[in-house]
Amino acid sequence: MRFLLVEDNAQLARALVDRLALDGHVLDHAEDLATANSFIEVASYDLILLDIMLPDGDGRNFLKAHRSRTDRTPVIVLTARSQITDRVGLLDLGADDYIVKPFDFSELEARCRAVLRRRGGAADNMRHFAGVDFDSLAGTISIAGRVEPLRNRELRLLEVFFAAPGQIFSKPHLMDRLFSFTEDVSENAIEVYVGRLRKKLEGSAARIETVRGLGYRLTGKT
Amino acid sequence: MRAMLGKGSIRRRLVVQLSLIAAVLSLAFFLIVRAVAGQAASDTQDNILAASATSIADAIYSERGRISLELPYSALSMLGSISQDRVFYRVIVDGETLTGYDDLPAPAHFPKPSEPVFSTLDFRGEEVRSVAVGRTVSSGGQAIRAAIVVAQTRSGLAAITSKISATSVAVGIGLFLFATLLSLLAAQSALLPLNRMTQSIKRRGPHDLRPVRTEIPGELLPLVAALNNFMARLRAALAQSEELVAEAAHRVRTPLAVVRTQAEVALRRLDKPEDRQALREMIRAVDESSRSAGQLLDHAMVTFRTDHLQETRFDLGEVTRETCAHLQPTAGLKDIALVLDIPERPLPFVGDPILLQSALRNILDNAIKYSPADSEITVTITVDRHYEISFRDQGRGFGDVNTGGLTKRFARGGNVADVVGSGLGLTIVDVVARAHKGRVKIRTNTEGPGACVSLVLPLH
Numbered sequence: 001m002r003f004l005l006v007e008d009n010a011q012l013a014r015a016l017v018d019r020l021a022l023d024g025h026v027l028d029h030a031e032d033l034a035t036a037n038s039f040i041e042v043a044s045y046d047l048i049l050l051d052i053m054l055p056d057g058d059g060r061n062f063l064k065a066h067r068s069r070t071d072r073t074p075v076i077v078l079t080a081r082s083q084i085t086d087r088v089g090l091l092d093l094g095a096d097d098y099i100v101k102p103f104d105f106s107e108l109e110a111r112c113r114a115v116l117r118r119r120g121g122a123a124d125n126m127r128h129f130a131g132v133d134f135d136s137l138a139g140t141i142s143i144a145g146r147v148e149p150l151r152n153r154e155l156r157l158l159e160v161f162f163a164a165p166g167q168i169f170s171k172p173h174l175m176d177r178l179f180s181f182t183e184d185v186s187e188n189a190i191e192v193y194v195g196r197l198r199k200k201l202e203g204s205a206a207r208i209e210t211v212r213g214l215g216y217r218l219t220g221k222t
Numbered sequence: 223m224r225a226m227l228g229k230g231s232i233r234r235r236l237v238v239q240l241s242l243i244a245a246v247l248s249l250a251f252f253l254i255v256r257a258v259a260g261q262a263a264s265d266t267q268d269n270i271l272a273a274s275a276t277s278i279a280d281a282i283y284s285e286r287g288r289i290s291l292e293l294p295y296s297a298l299s300m301l302g303s304i305s306q307d308r309v310f311y312r313v314i315v316d317g318e319t320l321t322g323y324d325d326l327p328a329p330a331h332f333p334k335p336s337e338p339v340f341s342t343l344d345f346r347g348e349e350v351r352s353v354a355v356g357r358t359v360s361s362g363g364q365a366i367r368a369a370i371v372v373a374q375t376r377s378g379l380a381a382i383t384s385k386i387s388a389t390s391v392a393v394g395i396g397l398f399l400f401a402t403l404l405s406l407l408a409a410q411s412a413l414l415p416l417n418r419m420t421q422s423i424k425r426r427g428p429h430d431l432r433p434v435r436t437e438i439p440g441e442l443l444p445l446v447a448a449l450n451n452f453m454a455r456l457r458a459a460l461a462q463s464e465e466l467v468a469e470a471a472h473r474v475r476t477p478l479a480v481v482r483t484q485a486e487v488a489l490r491r492l493d494k495p496e497d498r499q500a501l502r503e504m505i506r507a508v509d510e511s512s513r514s515a516g517q518l519l520d521h522a523m524v525t526f527r528t529d530h531l532q533e534t535r536f537d538l539g540e541v542t543r544e545t546c547a548h549l550q551p552t553a554g555l556k557d558i559a560l561v562l563d564i565p566e567r568p569l570p571f572v573g574d575p576i577l578l579q580s581a582l583r584n585i586l587d588n589a590i591k592y593s594p595a596d597s598e599i600t601v602t603i604t605v606d607r608h609y610e611i612s613f614r615d616q617g618r619g620f621g622d623v624n625t626g627g628l629t630k631r632f633a634r635g636g637n638v639a640d641v642v643g644s645g646l647g648l649t650i651v652d653v654v655a656r657a658h659k660g661r662v663k664i665r666t667n668t669e670g671p672g673a674c675v676s677l678v679l680p681l682h
Binding site (some may be wrong): 016097180 | 478
């Protein structure tokens with residue numbers, strides 16, 4: 001996906017660019033409203049992440065101007081301010097959602113997905129591998145015309161595998177993607193979700209292999 | 223407001239001062255009327271006495287060297303016309319009493335013919351007013367001096383004076399009462415603009431800090447100017463404290479966001495278990511501090527807003543649905559399903575929707591935090607004699623913890639040491655509930671695992 005980040009804190013912006021790149025997303029960074037406006041004119045984005053306190057104005061003004069254009073790109077506001085005073089105003093001004101700094105990336109992803117689903121999709125939400133059609137936005141896989149809904153963690157796990165078929169992912173890495181850092185779970189918990197995915201992928205050529213001592217990988221062999 | 227019992231009322235002062243002035247004026251009126259009337263009565267008596275004495279003097283004549291007197295009847299009857307007072311007279315010729323009362327005192331000196339001499343004296347145990355008139359009669363080529371003394375008792379005069387006094391007392395009292403009534407009315411009307419201003423300030427909502435613009439008399443301008451100035455400063459202080467909270471949040475949360483994001487990026491690149499463990503703990507600490515900071519700010523804001531409760535009418539069902547919708551993605555991360563059982567019809571409530579939202583979010587956030595993956599949280603609103611918004615989860619429940627103490631600040635259950643939390647969530651809920659005359663109900667489910675936290679609010 002292609003994001004536009006409007007944020008004046010350069011360190012945070014750099015960290016966000018790095019972090020989203022890990023998941024294969026592209027992120028353009030605008031440090032003020034003027035830059036953001038010029039970006040919007042030349043490129044199209046799936047999602048805009050907007051900070052409120054910016055050097056050349058209030059992000060809410062940008063939001064208002066953005067909504068008056070025909071552009072329907074969804075906006076998620078990154079706010080550091082106390083939620084209860086801001087919330088009402090933000091959603092009234094046309095923000096699709098908001099997330100409070102510092103945020104959990106899984107939560108940001110979940111919110112992006114929810115917003116995009118409401119808005120009717122991003123360009124590249126369909127992935128195909130070994131006879132499996134994976135719609136990451138709708139949260140479904142279809143195998144030979146049979147549509148199977150995925151639960152949230154199954155979806156996120158499958159996204160990891162589909163992003164790099166053949167690559168081995170260690171249990172700790174997969175856990176980082178699936179569980180929040182504040183949850184204390186054993187590494188065995190990942191097996192539950194791998195088990196469920198295997199069941200749902202039955203009937204296709206796609207398989208999740210256990211690589212003893214290393215982790216799991218997605219293969220297309222039978 | 224009760225503590226501000228008025229010390230000294232302007233109205234009372236006005237009335238008392240105006241009444242005092244009226245009392246002094248009434249008394250002066252009484253004294254003057256009495257003095258003038260008394261004087262007038264006394265002058266009248268003197269004039270008649272003098273006329274009577276003069277007419278007696280005119281009746282003295284000399285006949286063959288002898289002085290005689292034909293006492294005119296009218297001289298005494300004119301005195302009788304004043305009242306029933308007794309009349310005494312004495313005619314002295316050459317030091318000898320010609321006629322009348324021997325013992326009626328005569329003046330020490332012979333009065334000049336044109337100047338009657340008046341005096342007040344005791345005669346036969348009664349106060350009398352007497353007049354002495356001198357007259358020179360020629361008898362046989364000789365000038366003989368005669369003195370005529372006429373006296374009259376004063377009881378008639380006293381009766382007239384006391385009658386006038388009584389009337390003037392009555393008129394004085396009437397005047398005083400009338401003036402007091404007028405002063406009451408005057409005080410009332412003088413204070414009318416002040417009352418109008420008070421009413422216009424009283425009618426304001428708790429957040430209305432606009433300057434006072436009612437029409438006011440010039441004397442009140444300094445007071446109103448001071449009041450408006452004070453309200454402007456208060457408004458600025460409120461805005462400043464809100465700004466401060468927002469600024470503090472910004473200053474704390476942005477660096478935390480940088481740390482958290484960089485730690486996550488680093489975590490992806492690391493393989494050594496001890497490094498990973500260290501980073502996970504770091505992220506956990508960041509989450510903990512950002513959560514605490516968030517809830518402290520939330521708590522400050524909630525306290526602030528409950529102190530200045532702004533009441534609007536809104537739909538409780540809609541606010542609950544919105545809150546659930548916002549936390550849906552968070553719940554989704556753990557595959558927790560939010561099951562809503564909220565009546566379709568509007569559930570009108572009067573209060574601060576932002577506070578309510580904050581309370582509901584805190585309850586739901588807790589429920590999500592303590593729920594296991596792949597579970598359900600049921601959100602129901604029942605309308606009975608109260609609104610009861612319940613969040614039933616399938617988590618670990620509250621165990622044997624004393625649930626009453628959980629709403630205290632920084633209090634946490636004994637079975638939750640492994641979950642990030644500040645202990646402020648339920649305090650916020652409790653503060654909001656109390657501000658809306660409601661309460662928080664916390665109980666462990668009897669059937670199945672988990673707990674149920676409810677917000678009980680009065681119907682409107």
